[in-house]
Structure formats: structure tokens, C-alpha cells
Amino acid sequence: MKRLKVELGERSYPIVIGRDLLDRLPEELMARGITPKNKLFIITDHQVGPIYLERMESILQAADYQTGANVISAGEQSKSLHVLEEITGSALQAGLDRKSVFIALGGGVVGDLAGFCAATYMRGVPFVQVPTTLLAHDSSVGGKVAVNHPLGKNIIGAFHQPSLVLYDTETLKTLPPREIYAGFAEVLKHGLIWSESFTQWLEEHAEELLALQSPFIDEAIYQGCLIKSQVVSEDETEQGKRAILNLGHTFGHALESLSQYGGLIHGEAVALGMVAAALLAERIGVCPESEQVANRTIALLKKFHLPVRMDDQFTPEQVLEAMRHDKKGSGGKLVFVLPTRVGAVDIFHDVKETDVLEVLKMSKEVS
Numbered sequence: 001m002k003r004l005k006v007e008l009g010e011r012s013y014p015i016v017i018g019r020d021l022l023d024r025l026p027e028e029l030m031a032r033g034i035t036p037k038n039k040l041f042i043i044t045d046h047q048v049g050p051i052y053l054e055r056m057e058s059i060l061q062a063a064d065y066q067t068g069a070n071v072i073s074a075g076e077q078s079k080s081l082h083v084l085e086e087i088t089g090s091a092l093q094a095g096l097d098r099k100s101v102f103i104a105l106g107g108g109v110v111g112d113l114a115g116f117c118a119a120t121y122m123r124g125v126p127f128v129q130v131p132t133t134l135l136a137h138d139s140s141v142g143g144k145v146a147v148n149h150p151l152g153k154n155i156i157g158a159f160h161q162p163s164l165v166l167y168d169t170e171t172l173k174t175l176p177p178r179e180i181y182a183g184f185a186e187v188l189k190h191g192l193i194w195s196e197s198f199t200q201w202l203e204e205h206a207e208e209l210l211a212l213q214s215p216f217i218d219e220a221i222y223q224g225c226l227i228k229s230q231v232v233s234e235d236e237t238e239q240g241k242r243a244i245l246n247l248g249h250t251f252g253h254a255l256e257s258l259s260q261y262g263g264l265i266h267g268e269a270v271a272l273g274m275v276a277a278a279l280l281a282e283r284i285g286v287c288p289e290s291e292q293v294a295n296r297t298i299a300l301l302k303k304f305h306l307p308v309r310m311d312d313q314f315t316p317e318q319v320l321e322a323m324r325h326d327k328k329g330s331g332g333k334l335v336f337v338l339p340t341r342v343g344a345v346d347i348f349h350d351v352k353e354t355d356v357l358e359v360l361k362m363s364k365e366v367s
């Protein structure tokens with residue numbers, strides 16, 4: 001079992017990672033001051049619920065906790081104001097009060113949605129994350145919670161830190177392979193922005209990691225969370241440095257929104273975005289060993305079965321237009337996080353659109 005603390009002053013919280021941790025949930029809740037006096041409300045989706053909800057409820061009830069639950073449809077479409085209203089309604093009907101605690105049992109969609117429900121329910125109640133996807137190692141750190149607006153992803157949101165993150169790595173074993181690969185995109189991102197040695201370790205242990213072998217998978221989640229938590233601790237509300245976590249996301253969100261949140265899943269879009277970022281760094285000359293960085297990024301993503309070549313479905317102009325719409329642009333200008341070497345990135349505000357278009361063309365030729 002591994003444990004780390006996200007350092008945010010009085011909003012600090014622990015992340016516990018290991019096998020069969022669901023059984024420890026009551027103990028960990030008690031350690032955070034959440035006792036059977038606090039009603040619990042579990043939010044999960046229709047894929048995760050049938051596998052884990054009953055077990056979670058019986059573990060909690062055996063420890064005298066009162067539980068209610070709401071099962072939403074799986075998928076990004078559930079991150080909506082409409083679903084938020086539904087959950088709020090069933091929480092009210094279940095008699096949840098200001099002392100109640102929401103539990104997110106699922107991937108990043110459930111985490112973001114349940115977190116935002118918790119942030120807004122009666123002006124804010126605590127929440128606990130029990131992530132069941134690999135990608136959710138990313139969303140479980142940092143307290144960004146949100147739902148989507150028809151005009152943009154994560155537009156309606158808040159900063160609301162969880163009280164506890166309990167990561168039972170056994171739950172990853174029921175994930176479809178495509179979701180495992182996509183989850184690794186964010187793990188690889190954490191290596192690429194912060195640590196050459198972690199990146200090298202990922203290159204060396206791809207096989208064990210893809211097989212979700214312990215202790216490798218626990219270590220990868222631990223390091224990913226640790227890197228993210230270090231960045232977040234320095235800049236909780238994204239005034240500056242936290243933006244480095246957006247490596248691959250300026251391109252990625254555009255691709256995701258063009259495919260209507262349906263064609264590409266988040267991690268795949270981020271993978272393509274990280275290739276484009278490496279190529280852009282190379283093109284504008286901000287990375288002394290750029291060729292090596294781009295080649296290594298591409299090889300690493302391929303090892304984890306992630307896409308590296310942009311589809312012909314969209315023209316470079318369409319992608320650029322979608323990027324302009326993304327909220328990551330500041331004052332209408334595009335902001336890019338680009339590698340300066342393997343394990344380090346910087347933020348660039350004055351990249352020319354002609355260079356971006358050229359790189360988008362090149363992204364269709366990557367092999």
C-alpha cells in the first residue's frame with residue numbers, strides 16, 4: 001500500500017493506493033473524521049455500478065454507515081447541468097444534509113460530476129473519490145471539478161478538493177483495454193513534463209504496466225499523483241505554473257470537441273496533442289534536442305498502444321478553429337505547453353498560427 005499527501009494547507013488530503021483497498025474504506029473515512037453520523041451518497045455510472053456498488057455499500061453498511069446511491073449513464077454526456085440537477089434531486093429526496101458526504105465511484109466523468117455536485121450541494125459538502133480508471137489518477141488530484149456546457153468542455157466548474165482518494169488498483173482489472181491505454185496517456189504526460197527518470201522507468205516497464213502488474217501499476221499511479229500534486233501545491237488555482245499540466249491538451253481538447261466527445265477518448269486526444277506539441281517545439285526551436293524529444297515521445301506513446309498520427313477527418317484549419325474556442329486560450333490568444341527536453345516543459349504565449357497549421361499538417365504524416 002502506498003500513501004501520499006496532497007499538500008494544500010487546511011485542504012490537504014491523503015491518496016491511498018493499493019490492492020483490495022475497498023475493504024479499508026470505513027477505516028480511511030474514520031481517519032478523515034467522516035463517521036456513521038455523516039450520511040453517504042455514492043455516485044457511480046451504469047458500467048461501474050453493477051461491478052462495485054453493491055460491494056461498496058455492504059462494506060460501508062457493515063461499518064454502520066447509512067448510504068444512498070445514484071447511478072448515472074456512463075460517458076462524457078453525463079457531465080451536464082441536467083444530470084447535476086437529477087443527482088441534486090435524488091440527494092434531497094434521500095435526505096442528505098450539510099453534513100453528508102458524496103462518494104465518487106468511477107472514472108474521471110463520475111469524479112468531475114460528483115465533485116461538482118458536492119461543491120454546489122447546499123453551498124458545498126465534502127466528497128471522497130474512489131477512482132476506478134487509470135486516467136482518474138489525474139482527475140483525483142487538484143480539485144478541479146466541472147460539468148460541460150454545449151459550447152465547451154468543463155466550462156461550468158469549481159475548485160473543490162476531495163477529503164480522501166482511495167485507489168483500489170484491483171478495480172482497474174475490469175477496465176476495457178482501450179481505457180487502460182488512454183489512462184496511460186496522462187501517466188506518460190506526468191513523466192514528460194516533470195521527470196526524465198520516471199519517463200525512462202515507464203519506457204522500461206511498459207509490459208508489466210500494461211498487464212497492470214503490482215507493484216509496477218501502484219508505483220506508476222503513485223508517481224503520477226505525486227508529480228501532479230507537487231505542481232498543484234505550488235499553484236492551486238492555475239495562476240501560472242499549473243498550466244504545464246496541459247501538455248497536449250490545447251490540441252487534445254480541440255480534437256476531442258471536433259469528434260463530439262465520441263470518436264476519440266480523452267487520453268487518445270491528449271496523446272495526439274503531445275505529439276503535436278513535440279513537433280511544434282521542434283519547429284519553433286525551443287527544444288535543443290527536439291528531434292530526440294519528438295521521436296522519444298512518439299515511441300513511448302506507441303509502446304502504450306496510443307495513437308500518434310492525426311486522422312484525416314479534420315483539416316488543420318478546423319483543428320485551429322476549435323483550439324481558438326477552447327477556454328485554455330487566454331484573451332483570445334493560444335497558449336502552448338511545449339517540451340524543452342524530456343522531463344521538462346515551458347509555457348509559450350506567442351506561437352504563430354502558421355507554425356501551428358504546419359505542425360497540424362505534419363501530424364498527419366507521423367508514423
Ligand SMILES: NC(=O)c1ccc[n+]([C@@H]2O[C@H](COP(=O)([O-])OP(=O)(O)OC[C@H]3O[C@@H](n4cnc5c(N)ncnc54)[C@H](O)[C@@H]3O)[C@@H](O)[C@H]2O)c1
Pocket residue numbers: 045046047048051074075076079106107108109110112132133134135136138139140141142143144145154171172173174175176179182266
Ligand atoms: N478534474 C481533472 O483534473 C481532470 C483531469 C483529467 C481528466 N478529467 C476528466 O476525466 C474524464 C475522463 O475520465 P475517464 O477516462 O476515467 O472516463 P470515464 O469516467 O468515462 O470512464 C471511462 C469508461 O470506463 C468505464 N469504467 C470506469 N471504471 C471501470 C472499471 N473499473 N471497470 C470497467 N469499466 C469501467 C466507465 O463506465 C466509462 O465507460 C473527462 O471528462 C475529463 O475531462 C478531469
Ligand SMILES: [Zn+2]
Pocket residue numbers: 138186249266270
Ligand atoms: Zn487530461
